[in-house]
Amino acid sequence: MLSTINPANLVLSSEQWTGLMPYIILLAGSIVALLLGTISFPFSKNSKAPVFLFSCSVLLAVIYWTVSHWMKIPTQVFNGVMTIDYFSSFFNVLLASASLLVMFGSYRYLDKDQIHYSEFYPIILIATLGMMLLAATVELLSIFVSLELMSLAVYVLVGMRRRDRLSNEASVKYFVMGGVAAALYLYGVAFIYGALNTTKIADIAVELTTNGTMLLSNPILLVGLVLVLVGFLFKIAAAPFHMWAPDVYEGAPALITGYMATALKAAVFASFIRISVAFFGDRGVYHLGSMQAMMHEILWWAALGTMVIGNTVALMQNNIKRMLAYSAIAHTGYLLLGILAGPSVGYSSIMLYLVMYVVMNLGAFGLLGIFSGSNDSALTYDKVAGMAHKHPYSAAAFSIFLLSLAGLPPTAGFIGKYFLFSAALEAGEVFLVLLAVITSVISVFYYFKLVVQMYMKETTSETQYHKQASKIAYFAVVICVFLTINFGLFPGQIVEAVKKAAAF
């Protein structure tokens, strides 16, 4: 509780310093990267390469530090608003790797769209910092701060193609809508504090679990919880708060869209998992008619709507980026199944799915960045017709990602879906699982429509051939292809890691 802040608690022990180190590295790194962009270097014509290399090494340092000082024992920091544990370390690695892949993929993409590198890389680092903090904070107000740190950076990234009207529109739209969602969230936090006199998730969990039925008669608390939930549903683009996503995803630069669809979503889900323990409780523990049961009901409908809307609307798209945007919404729906399934099996499967999803979706968006000419928002299905003849490797890689997104074995997407659906089925969500598999069939159709275009259609005058992209972008795609297949065939280790991480 806020009244109990004790100055003595704010002194950090060496363990806490160790735990905080990745965040400190990232913060310092982003500031230095920002400064580096202004210096001219004698050995290169502009400072792009130095900034790029420096930013990559910052992220590598974060990954290295996290892996070498893995926090197996949870460490509370800053009076308990932040918990650095296996869970947050896991997300540190995932999020930093995703940012690294985005940087790799965008090396030449930046020139093509005249995006200023000296802003791009530092802002990616700041966004990563926000995401990593999001995965570690366990108090509603700090969650808000991390959320805003991440979101503000991403608003800028979305609008990075300054000469493109779509990109500008997307940025403004995202900013306004995101602002409203943030306001709602903060409003909700105030209500919760008013009702329970606490903003710590652990305390809220105790209150809701022990007095769940009694609290139902407290409208202030109910409004607070619902508003916080709305804030989260907005950020992960779940129905009915998904409206912003297609436009923003379409307008943003391809790699930033990929970044938003994967890393940002993973970070928000990390936080969502943390608050879910309080909001939805453990299945079977709460009684019917309690507050948690009611929240559960609300989320159930959101999951249903998200899966149906995402998949059916994706079916009607003609623009590849828009299709992938709706598919990202559909995947959010699948991920919500894991939240509904509860802590014992559901959360680990969400994390597993997020890993798979980051790998395959970033790969797909990375390739989209390579495919697209000067304007990647205009990449329609016709423009990839017969592409496999000219670019067999790109087409094969793209097909692998699409197969994985569709959830067909032997790819990562299948393993992810299997764990997610089996968790939901074990939790008794039979109807939603059936709906999920039916919508998965629909998704097979729209993903394969692209494969058909690339392999089975003849090339037309519309077909857009891509120029040689940078080697480093191809390298990122190759990593994604390798991991997509590797996680599909040998998921043993990652599953182990996820199981441990989810036991927070």
Next chain:
Amino acid sequence: MLSENALSVLVFAPLVLALGIFLIPKSAEFFQKLYAMFVSLVVFAFSCLFYVNFQSESTNYQFIINKAWLPNIGVSYLIGIDGISLLLIMLTTFLVPIIILSAWKAVEKNVRNYLFFMLFLETTILGAFVSLDIFLFYIFWEAMLIPMFFIIGIWGGKERIYAAQKFLLYTVAGSVPMLVAIIYLVAQHKMQFGVYSASLLNLSNLALPGVGFFSVQGLIFLAFSLAFAIKVPLFPLHTWLPDAHVQAPTGGSVILAGVLLKLGGYGLMRFAMPLSTSVLPLYAPYFMAIATIAIVYGACVAMVQTDIKKLVAYSSVSHMGYVILGLFALNQIGITGSLYQMLNHGVSTGALFLLVGVLYERKHTRDISAYSGLAKSLPLFSIIMLIATFSSIALPGTNGFIGEFLILQGAFLTNPYLTAIAGTGVILGAVYMLWLCQRILFGSPEPTKSNELSDINFREFSYLLPLIILIFVMGIYPKIFLKKVETSITQFTQKIQITSNAPVPAMEIK
């Protein structure tokens, strides 16, 4: 004796060796074909070793490999074969070299990729036949879609994209309920025995409520059999088949009819029926009725086709109906017949599709009316065509007779009325096949119709000959094949009859 990992080697050899084809320069198509031919023959020879080393009397699965794969959810890499899978594996490895030889001239673009996909497909099919872990089976089952989708979609006819998408959607739609059933079974194993397991051997110990059509077992049976019935394909889920067959290249049709459809029957025998024995007597009459409809309907529709390939495709619907009929007779004779019919159909329909391919290569049309009096100008072709026809219409002395006879005998013991109706399928089969032969082989050779067509050459003869020999060997001396499966089928029959009340007639054929 074969080494420990032999079965894994057999399954993955085609895929791993197929990767080597990308080392051959793109323009050296001849060497690519030669290499693929070599690979497929090596795989066939290797599978013969399994046939020889297989212990017919043993009631256990053989050549078992069991390795932990995903211990968290009880999934293991568990493979092994019994007599049923042995024969189907042999059929697969036998057909693939024939398909590759038939593609020598027929496939013109991207030969290298075609051959690669074909060998990739072989690995996934073999994998599905050897899997004893239900999760592993699902992976192979779904992975099979990918090469087949490309084979139809890239090398097919005019409407190939439509056909490929239809094939894909039907199969995926069928297999997702199966996935839900698999997840459910694995979770049930955890609930009943404390650990997850996807092994078929463990799952059969599950105690699941099985009273009534929509009991747990009933739903599991429905989920599995939907996937398998689409693959078989059973009326009324067969509509993807004619499109896929007509559009697929010759090799694609042969592997589709020859092996992929068998996976439907095999899946019923291996998974759907043993996992839901209590509800089998409830569902069996309905499946027999549907199978009877499929037999008669398929035959009637085949009769009115004007496209040779479509005719053969609908005859597949009819013939695969027999497989289902025999299987759901739930007695040893019927089931033996079903398995034998699956092999027959692979051989005879495979031959027919190859013959259609031969004609198509020469005249680039599959219209029946475009051909007439071929017996004069293509005598060798006509002889082989007639033999394949005789096999297809189950003439005594050919393999088709043994299969259909056993099925009808087995079905008669369970349901004589339906059997009587299904028996008319044999007559109808003779009608459409012989009528086809009469129209294209006999009659007056019109100069415009048969002119310029050359008889089958040595290459074509050499891939048709093994099929013709097999038709007679299987028809005259079935025991060499049946003795391998006898024990397995007895075991299977006992298993499904433990709780079902179907009559248990003694094994009469020897």
